[in-house]
Amino acid sequence: MNSRVLEFDSLVTSRRAVRAFLPTPVPKTLISEILDIARLAPSNSNIQPWNVHVLTGEPKQALSALLMAAHNDPHSEQLTHFPSDLGQRYRQRQELFGALFYGLHQVDKCDTGARARVSGLNFEFFGAPVGLIFTIDSNLKKYSWVDYGIFLQTLMLSAQARGLATCPQVSFARFQNLIGDFLHLDDGQEIVCGMSLGYADDNALLNSLRMPRAPTEELARFIGFDQ
Numbered sequence: 281m282n283s284r285v286l287e288f289d290s291l292v293t294s295r296r297a298v299r300a301f302l303p304t305p306v307p308k309t310l311i312s313e314i315l316d317i318a319r320l321a322p323s324n325s326n327i328q329p330w331n332v333h334v335l336t337g338e339p340k341q342a343l344s345a346l347l348m349a350a351h352n353d354p355h356s357e358q359l360t361h362f363p364s365d366l367g368q369r370y371r372q373r374q375e376l377f378g379a380l381f382y383g384l385h386q387v388d389k390c391d392t393g394a395r396a397r398v399s400g401l402n403f404e405f406f407g408a409p410v411g412l413i414f415t416i417d418s419n420l421k422k423y424s425w426v427d428y429g430i431f432l433q434t435l436m437l438s439a440q441a442r443g444l445a446t447c448p449q450v451s452f453a454r455f456q457n458l459i460g461d462f463l464h465l466d467d468g469q470e471i472v473c474g475m476s477l478g479y480a481d482d483n484a485l486l487n488s489l490r491m492p493r494a495p496t497e498e499l500a501r502f503i504g505f506d507q
């Protein structure tokens with residue numbers, strides 16, 4: 281295999297969702313460099329439907345404090361991530377994720393208090409020095425959300441290539457109004473997700489999680505090939 285292929289494959293296979301970061305700051309120039317590559321992601325009719333809000337220092341801490349208070353409020357809004365009829369194929373994968381994730385935290389999946397403590401770590405951006413919030417015009421259709429996914433992966437690989445780690449986080453979509461007010465978002469902007477960005481703490485047990493993937497035969501059909 282040529283070195284380009286090896287480098288690309290190694291970039292993709294070494295990326296993972298990191299949930300424990302070092303406090304080492306990330307210079308603004310480096311974040312701009314990462315975004316300069318991410319913005320090259322393709323989009324339908326080239327509309328580039330992404331808006332990125334990059335927080336660090338006191339504003340990031342202030343947002344985290346508000347989110348933690350809301351998270352700990354039993355009356356606050358909840359986010360339904362999936363339909364109730366998820367189906368066995370996805371349900372099994374989700375359950376495996378839960379077993380590995382909460383197993384690592386030594387949390388019983390029936391212990392709702394402990395689970396809430398663990399999920400609350402999301403709102404502290406897992407200790408990362410940089411928090412990103414991604415928004416989209418809410419009148420756009422699902423095709424533009426496809427664009428967004430491509431943008432996010434390009435951003436994560438751009439960060440990974442520069443020795444930085446990320447965790448994409450849908451958890452932030454739970455607090456649309458709170459985050460919208462905090463960031464003074466224009467009307468009609470919807471939060472897609474957040475992301476933690478920084479240097480991984482390679483000694484943290486939390487970062488030892490390796491999520492399995494289904495084999496290619498499970499997701500692809502080859503039609504019209506000889507064999």
Ligand SMILES: Cc1cc2nc3c(=O)[nH]c(=O)nc-3n(C[C@H](O)[C@H](O)[C@H](O)COP(=O)(O)O)c2cc1C
Nearest residue numbers: 295296297299377402447448449450451452473491
């Ligand atoms: C759109 C999206 C939203 C996610 N939201 C969260 C989240 O809110 N909290 C979290 O800890 N991980 C979140 N993840 C990370 C996934 O759990 C992780 O990508 C998946 O388990 C595969 O593991 P890997 O990224 O380490 O390969 C999210 C990933 C994606 C792509």
